[in-house]
């Protein structure tokens with residue numbers, strides 16, 4: 001055999017596997033369908049600004065081992081995600097915290113804010129929430145629901161909050177401190193110079209073929225190596241013979257603007273129903289650079305249809321049943337299936353790295 005492993009996909013899962021196996025002296029071939037490496041964490045350099053091509057990516061984890069691991073490839077900055085919400089031109093800090101409560105009601109102490117929320121939640125007193133709207137009101141009251149949750153959630157799901165199940169928001173984090181840091185993890189940041197650099201470092205010295213769809217010539221590639229690691233969509237591997245696994249998709253409209261600073265923050269959510277996008281990302285704030293221009297992306301949630309990028313798996317009963325049937329089929333293949341598409345699972349970056357490391361450790365046993 002020419003290679004020890006053929007790895008299908010150069011996203012984070014495939015690249016961590018390629019790096020770890022190369023370190024063990026194995027000969028690897030990585031195949032990538034797209035014209036670039038990195039999968040969905042790919043960042044493109046647009047005149048000096050690192051543009052997050054497939055959605056905003058912020059690395060955050062409590063796992064020190066994983067934080068040290070990624071920092072051994074590239075240096076990370078101290079970016080802290082502090083998104084804002086724009087509702088009919090008014091600005092609010094997120095996640096819901098003392099700043100937000102002050103902006104909404106003028107409350108200044110935790111006690112005042114707690115009393116205000118308790119008063120607002122009374123509307124639902126005693127009643128079991130039967131949909132997402134009632135659930136949100138029972139947790140944070142009507143003001144926060146109407147201004148910061150309703151429009152955004154309806155755009156995200158393409159449905160009225162009254163028609164969405166309550167369980168979607170079991171919990172709504174409310175903080176009684178003046179703390180705008182969205183994540184609660186110990187470690188957070190963005191690679192200086194972009195995520196593509198992280199992947200380039202992982203794939204240093206590894207043979208990578210771009211613009212190659214493994215599934216178009218599966219038999220030929222299977223003959224090149226004893227072992228295959230596949231990180232593409234599970235249903236596509238089986239030619240969708242049992243049906244489509246469904247996703248929510250996103251459309252991105254990206255513009256270069258001839259100004260230094262458009263919105264002063266990396267992420268601003270638009271929480272009213274009438275504005276069709278859910279948020280605007282201004283990429284240069286993730287990894288600050290001094291340029292006379294800026295790049296912004298409007299994000300539009302959309303129903304996934306054949307040919308769209310699959311972003312968020314819909315892990316409802318119907319899709320999970322289908323996934324399990326595909327997983328049964330996968331057992332009889334001599335292939336390792338891993339990553340967000342092959343496992344039909346939402347993974348954060350630190351989780352997908354951990355999963356790839358576990359996969360390689362199992363190979364060693």
Ligand code: FDA
Pocket residue numbers: 008009010011012013014031032033034037038039040041054055056057058059060212213214215231232233250311312338339340341347348349350352
């Ligand atoms: P990924 O999809 O990246 O890689 C799979 C690769 O396989 C792709 O390059 C694909 O082209 C290739 N491929 C598929 N089929 C093939 C075939 N037949 N032949 C050859 N190649 C094939 N996480 C986080 O920690 N912080 C964040 O802020 C975000 N933000 C975020 C925003 C959005 C919009 C989404 C959808 C996701 C996030 N994530 C995130 C999650 C993050 O994107 C995710 O953890 C990783 O991209 C998963 O890496 P994988 O390698 O599993 O898949």
